[in-house]
Amino acid sequence: xxxxxxxxxxxxxxxxxxxxxxxxxxxxxxxxxxxxxxxxxxxxxxxxxxxxxxxxxxxxxxxxxxxxxxxxxxxxxxxxxxxxxxxxxxxxxxxxxxxxxxxxxxxxxxxxxxxxxxxxxxxxxxxxxxxxxxxxxxxxxxxxxxxxxxxxxxxxxxxxxxxxxxxx
Numbered sequence: 713x714x715x716x717x718x719x720x721x722x723x724x725x726x727x728x729x730x731x732x733x734x735x736x737x738x739x740x741x742x743x744x745x746x747x748x749x750x751x752x753x754x755x756x757x758x759x760x761x762x763x764x765x766x767x768x769x770x771x772x773x774x775x776x777x778x779x780x781x782x783x784x785x786x787x788x789x790x791x792x793x794x795x796x797x798x799x800x801x802x803x804x805x806x807x808x809x810x811x812x813x814x815x816x817x818x819x820x821x822x823x824x825x826x827x828x829x830x831x832x833x834x835x836x837x838x839x840x841x842x843x844x845x846x847x848x849x850x851x852x853x854x855x856x857x858x859x860x861x862x863x864x865x866x867x868x869x870x871x872x873x874x875x876x877x878x879x880x
Contacts, residue, residue, distance in 0.1 A: 753785045753786050753787070753788075753849055753850070753853035753854075754849070754850055754853060755785065755787065755788075755847050755848065755849045755853070756847070756848040756849075757845050757846070757847055757848075758845070758846050758848060759844065759845065759846075760810075760843060760844050760845060760846045760873065760876075760877045761844075761877045761878065763801075763803075763808060763846050763848075764877060764878045764879045764880070765801050765808075765879060765880070766801075766879070766880045767779060767800055767801060767870040767873055767874070767879050767880070768870070769863050769866045769867065769870070771860040773856075773858055776802070776851055777799050777802075777807050777851060777854055777856060778799060778802075779799050779800055779801060779802075779866070780798075780799065780860050780861055780863065780866045781798075781799045781856070781859065781860050781861075782796050782797070782798055782799070782812065782830070782831070782832040782857075782859040782860065782861060783796070783797060783799055783807065783809065783854040783855060783856050783857075784796050784797075784854065784855040784856075784857065785797060785809070785847065785849050785853060785854050785855070786853070794855070795811060795812070796811075796812040796832040796833070797809030797810060797811050797812055797841075797847055797849075798810045798812055798827070798832075798841050798861055798866075798869065800846070800869070800870070800873065803848060805850060805851050805852075806848050806849060806850055806851065807848070807849050807850075807851050807854055808846050808847070808848055809846070809847045809849065810841040810842055810843065810845075810846065810847070810869070811841065811842045811845065811847060812827070812832050812833070812839050812840070812841055813839060813840055813841075813842070814833045814835065814837040814838070814839045814840075815840070816837075818840040819840070823842060823843055823844045824840035824841065824842055824843065825840060825841050825843050825868075825869055825872055826838060826839075826840050827839055827840065827841055827861060827865050827868075827869065828865060830859070830861065830862075831857075831859040832859055832861075841869060843869075843872060843873065843876065843877070
């Protein structure tokens with residue numbers, strides 16, 4: 713019926729208009745994501761001993777960020793920098809995570825725990841998580857890329873949190 717109206721008026725439906733619309737929508741979404749990455753997240757840093765909780769491995773790529781997943785957060789620095797963190801818990805709509813770093817000097821610092829290489833570090837270098845500080849970030853401020861820490865590695869981190877910081 714709609715095509716008949718176009719035919720009667722002597723005009724044709726524009727085939728490129730859908731493609732143009734999708735292209736414009738894609739550009740807007742990409743722009744919003746880039747702006748969000750350039751804006752530092754609202755994050756809180758607390759001593760890990762002050763936020764003890766039950767820690768368990770439960771990555772679920774269909775819902776919100778869950779323990780065992782790796783997410784990225786834009787930390788306040790000049791310029792703002794995106795950093796990866798291991799999710800170890802939740803507090804309402806906030807994610808609790810441990811900062812991940814590939815810096816080799818962490819190997820000799822007992823505040824850091826080795827988790828090895830993984831998709832969270834593009835270079836393939838071994839990485840460490842900071843145990844004594846927990847980042848608390850609104851879930852809306854984290855970027856998910858479908859990355860998880862293998863369960864055995866996560867359990868080693870969880871057991872260390874239980875032993876050192878009275879997590880359960």
